[in-house]
Amino acid sequence: MPKPIRINRHGAHDIAIEWDNGQTVAYPARFVRLNCPCAQCEDEVTGKRIVQDSMLPILTYPTKIEHVGRYAIQIFWSDSHSTGLFTWEKLWELADKIDDWKGSIKLPKHSLQ
Ligand SMILES: [Zn+2]
Secondary structure, eight states: OOOEEEEEEETTTEEEEEETTSOEEEEOHHHHHHTOOSTTTBOTTTOOBOOOGGGSOSSOOEEEEEEETTTEEEEEETTSOOOOEEEHHHHHHHHTTHHHHHHHOOSOGGGGO
16 A cells, blocks of 8 residues: 655645655545544444535635644544544545545535635
């Protein structure tokens, strides 16, 4: 599994991760928030998602990103949520799901910024 070399802002709100395999992935902020792995957002036993798109403000974005050791980042969100730790493994796994998520959006893309 690759590891991040650099984690930056992408555009106004999104997150770009440069991986050590040469790939750079732009993660839409809302997509990352919806995939928060903490116990408030995902049922620890069943793995079922608790946080739903309709529960988030239209504009949801990271206000702060902090490194946790050498294995994860903690993201502080504009909806005051910050308990999720996004491990490299989780972020790498999410990279593959971005296109599907974009395809499932019903709102016009510009309104998600
Ligand atoms: Zn969460």
